[in-house]
Amino acid sequence: MKAILILAHGSREKTTLETLERVTEMTKTQLPEVVIETAYMEFCEVNLEKGLDKLVERGAGEIIVIPYFLFSGVHIREDIPSEIDEYRIKHPDIRISMGSTLGADPRLAGVLADRIREAL
Template sequence: MKAILILAHGSREKTTQETLERVTEMTKAQLPEVMIETAYMEFCEVNLENGLDTLIEKGADEIVVIPYFLFEGIHIREDVPGEIHEYQTKHPEVKISLGSTLGSDPRLAGILADRIREVL
């Protein structure tokens, strides 16, 4: 079964987790047939390994990690692939891949334009 792990950076500020939970719930509402969980790089008990474990426990054998990051910085280029590789050596029966960051998607420009309109 294919599953998605949304991976955010994480923060000491607890409201960031609440925000990701809301976004994840909205995403699940749009994709009710897809198994989706969340995890964080830092500052949260639910790290990448724990998130992958949760999906495997729910029956996933193919997982795509979708970074909830705007940019492809060091975490996306090195840290996350390294952690996935390390995890994969312990769980060779599960296929794990890394999806794209949010990047320069035109839909983000629309949201930014809306925020600007709100303050004009």
Template sequence: MNSILILAHGSQIKETEAIVNSLVEKVKKRTGSEFVQAAYLQFSEQDLESGIRRLVDEGADSIKVVPMFIFDGVHVTQDIPGELEEIRAKYPHIKIKLSRHIGDDDRLADIIADRAASV
């Protein structure tokens, strides 16, 4: 079973997790998959490894990790790949792929233009 793990940065303000949970539901509808979870790099018990464990417990044999990050910073280039390497060693029977982060996507320009037009 294919699954998706949306990986956000995380925040000390716990209410922000509602935004990512909303995105999880939207991705479920968009993909037709019930096997979409959220995880956070920092400030949450729902970290990357526990997110993967939850999907494995649900029966996932293939997990696509999608980092919800804009910049090619240390988290994207070092932290996430490093953590995934350690996690893959714990789950050698699970295919774990890291997608490209959100980055400089043209669709973000549309959102920014829409937001600017609304004020």
């Protein structure tokens, strides 16, 4: 089974975690056939390894990590790939890849334009 792990930075602020959970639930509604879990790089109990473990426990043999990040900073370029490589060593039978950041997407520009309109 193929599954998705949405990976965010994480925060000490509970509202940040609640926001990702709401976004994830909206995403699951749009993709009901896809198994999706969330995890965080920092400040949260469910880190990347635990998120991957949750999906493996649900029967995933292939996992795509989707970073819920805007930019390709050090977490994207170094930290996440390194942690994925470590996980692969412990679980050689699980295929793991990483998708793209949210980045410069016209759909995000539309959301930003909406926020600007709201503020004007």
